[in-house]
Amino acid sequence: MFYSRPSLAPHTSRIVFGLPTKHVLNRFYPSWAPKPKAGDGEWVDPDPRQQMEHARHLAKYVFPRQYSLKNPFDSPGSHRSSLGMPPDYLDREQEIKLKGSCKTPKRLKAVLDSLDKMIWRHHKCRYKALLDLSCPSKVTYRATAGRRHVDKFVQLRRNNATPLDNSVILELMSEMSIQLQTQASVTNHSISLDLSGRPIFVHDQSQARRQLKHKPRFAEFVCGVDEVFRYAVLVTRAVIPKVFWGSKRNFLVTMGYVKHMITTRRYETLSLHQVLQNFQTTDCDWLIPPGEGMQHQARVSLSDSLKRRELLEEFLFWYFDSFIIPLMKTTFYVTESSAFRNKVLYFRHDDWSTLCAPLVEKLSTDTFQQIDQHEAQEILRQRQLGFSFVRLLPKETGDAHRPGQSINQILQASFQILTYEKNRQLERIGASAFGPNEIYAKLKTFKDRLTGGNPSAALPKLYFVKVDVQACFDTIEQTKLLEILRELLLEDAYMIQRYGTVHKAGEKIQRKFVKKAHPEDDHPHFLTYAAQLAQGLRHTLFADQVVYPFSRRKEIIALLEEHITENIVKIGDEYYRQVVGIPQGSVLSALLCSFFYGHLEREKFAVMNDPECVLMRLIDDWLLITTNHTKAVDFYDMLSAGHPEYGCFISKDKSLVNFEHPELVNIVDPRSRVFPWCGYSINMRDLSVTVDYARYHATYLQDSLTVEYGRRPGAAFAFKMMQLAKSKSHIIYNDASLNSSDAVHLNIYQNFTVLAMKMHYYLKEWRLDMAKHHMFVLNTIRRTIRFAYTSACNKATHKLARAHHARVNLQERQVTWLGLHAFHSVLSRKPQAYARLLKMLSFQLSLPRYRHLRKRFRGVVAEGLSTVTLLCF
DSSP: OBTOOOOBOTTSOOBOOSSOTTSHHHHHSOTTSOOOOTTSSSOOOOOHHHHHHHHHHHHHHHOGGGGTOOOTTSSTTTTOOTTSOOOOTTOOHHHHHHHOOOOOOGGGGGGHHHHHHHHHHHHHOOHHHHHHHHSOOSOOEEEOTTOSSHHHHEEEOSSSOOOOOHHHHHHHTOHHHHHHHHHHTOOGGGEEEOTTSOEEEEEOHHHHHHHHTSOOGGGGGOBOHHHHHHHHHHHHHHHSOGGGTOSHHHHHHHHHHHHHHHHOOTTOOOOHHHHHTTOOGGGOGGGSOSSHHHHTOSSOOHHHHHHHHHHHHHHHHHHIIIIIHHHHHHHEEEEOOGGGTTOOEEEEHHHHHHHHHHHHHHHHHHTEEEEOHHHHHHHHHHOSSOOEEEEEETTEEEEEEOSSSOHHHHTHHHHHHHHHHHHHOGGGGTTBOOSHHHHHHHHHHHHHHHHTTOTTSOOOOOEEEEEEBTTHHHHOOHHHHHHHHHHHOOOSEEEEEEEEEEEEETTEEEEEEEEEEEETTOOOOHHHHHHHHHTTOSSEEEEEOOOOOEEEHHHHHHHHHHHHHOOEEEETTEEEEEOSSOOTTOTTHHHHHHHHHHHHHHHHOTTTTOTTEEEEEETTEEEEEESOHHHHHHHHHHHHHOBGGGTBOBOGGGOEESSOOSSOOEEEOTTOOEEEETTEEEETTTOOEEEOGGGGTTSOGGGGOOOOOSSOHHHHHHHHHHHHHHTTOOHHHHOTTTSOHHHHHHHHHHHHHHHHHHHHHHHHHHTOOHHHHHHHHHHHHHHHHHHHHHHHHHHTTSHHHHHTTOOOOOOHHHHHHHHHHHHHHHHTTSTTTTHHHHHHHHHHHTSGGGTTHHHHTHHHHHHHHHHHHHTTO
8 A cells, every 4th residue: 555656547647546547447437427417407327238348357357266367366476577577457448358268156146236336336436526525635735924933824625725835845744844843833931051151952851852842734634544444434335235244244244344444554464364363244135045945045065155155265365455555655754764664654645746856856956867768778788787666754764666676676796796895805894883782892802991991980071963864865076986986995806695594583484584695706615615614603594596696796886886876766757867866665775875974084083093093973963972081072073074076064953062162063962971863862971771762752662563363363463572572782881891780770671661552552553351361471471581582692703803902791590680670660651451460460570589679670670660651642
């Protein structure tokens, strides 16, 4: 359902609502055609033979298994395309034509009248009117003069509404405007003055909460899920005959699952098995075989019961797959947003087109250059990469590629080769950090250098500087980047070694295909390479794919040049060439940024090899930690001045320091002990690392979940809880030689606290009866705590931890108490739902072996429980 483009009426630019233009019902009577009106001349009855022909044709779409056509019930996966995509059952015309004429199955003859009625009801259905009734347009606003901020002067106007002005839309949908507005809304008592009398913006948690109370303003145009569901119900009532449901109860059961599908989060699924659980087959008279005797038969044979279920499965699958989902895709633009995590957002297509028009216009003016149709076709004919469509996300821009082999698939060999050169020439990426491994290595090395390897030694005063490149992907100088890449590739040819792995993850068997580049004349034998991999893995099978492709240097350079300088996108019916920056959404984007800014750091940054400094960069976010105040000021001033030859200019509104600076920049609250950076909170005194939970203020934890309702929901729940506990067991949080003892235990306690909140939301969505299954939940909590402790201890044996002499001093008894206390503290806020579970957790905490730990971790618990208040649980 995601990212669909609007369906347009043929030869017009008018958006079609309802079912897509190629839908089988629209082949008979297009929904965009004028509807028949009473009194428009003499009425002509339709041809009965043509009506029956249409009904028989529709039957082949609704019941394909009865006609031996492709369907999802026979040999699952056999009909998938070469790219692994499921078949499109929305258009079967070619398949039906190849099949030729065939007799209508006996069991379907009685259904033809109902199918004919469905076609006629579709012909009369006014989809646009139903949409306006259930889900009115959100772009019926008028700007009121004399107001300063967009969210204040935009007011809803149902009658005589005028469309939003382009400048208003640009400000509403702009990420920068949101940041500027929220910073300007800081109250006076939160602003302090420096020694020169200039105001200082203090960055603390309370201010962050005030800022993040503002929802992203594009949320004003989102259709509520209740409105979307109401539209689906109205269309279903208008088009689908009641006879297919059999009873009101069956109809309500099916609508309940329609609402479930609409309200599910991203990555969640709905199976046909779930829908059929409460559906009464005996209520559907159309499933009964023809004949007088069968109508009054009290008992149904097994074969007939299976046949009825088979027909019902086909109808319900068609209803969800080829009616409800196309209805949603044609009517709404379905997308996600980083502001709402996995929550699915619905915009009316006409609203989304209105909102995107000025953004696309600005994009095609600043970043892209329009090219002639003939020129574009000639370029596409000669190039390997094809073109992309621009897909706009709220606050972000990405690519949705055309069908066929995607651009990222074609670039896989280039990605593996650049990754190989990155690992071989680490100096080329400068201060780049791709994740917690690199961040841990840099921080640990810096702390050991300052303390001489003595973890208990006091650190000198540390100065922190955080800066962010403004629109990094859109400002990279293309010519400079290509020069860097030509110097980077040293080999004449590369071989891409391919192999597969199979291993057990919890209750599941996971399969993964891996590629790795090597020089053509210097690659290891697979048995030797597999033996090296096996040293760090257990219970894993390796399978060599034997045939390895080769890539020449000149071919890779040509492909990279084509990808960077000849990025062709299609906006509407026009083609555009990207003239500034690099493609977003590309598999190479992060690597290209690392090489580009790594070159800038080697050429311009004096702090790169300074023993008093450590510099880290996560894509485009720099963090400098130094013991020298002058070097910290010089670093910020150097980046603030900009580097035009690299197209590098920082966003001063996102900059953050922990000292006074002559310019107006954000300054960390002097009362705060930690410095936030990219999801981490780094202690400004001893470099201990904790998780920055302040960034979760405006997000709802339930939006970050994925609830599984499959055949084994209990096993899926337990596996999910253990994986969530494992996600914060990295050595960066548990190394006693990097973090203080309180910081290590705080990380564990906060992890369990957030996990308990997520568990509550998971159980709430799952609707588990806690009175019956409290022991199951208690056992899951125990397993999760034990698994978290084991995972944290195992991290100390990994290669990264051994190389930096990491120490994990955790005791199982302490971790168990922290876990039990975190779950008890969180769930005690919902005492009615978890009464029996809380009683058992209280008993566990009262055991004599945990008695002394309450006083030991009093400070950790007090600080950790602030997370509950922080996340508004």
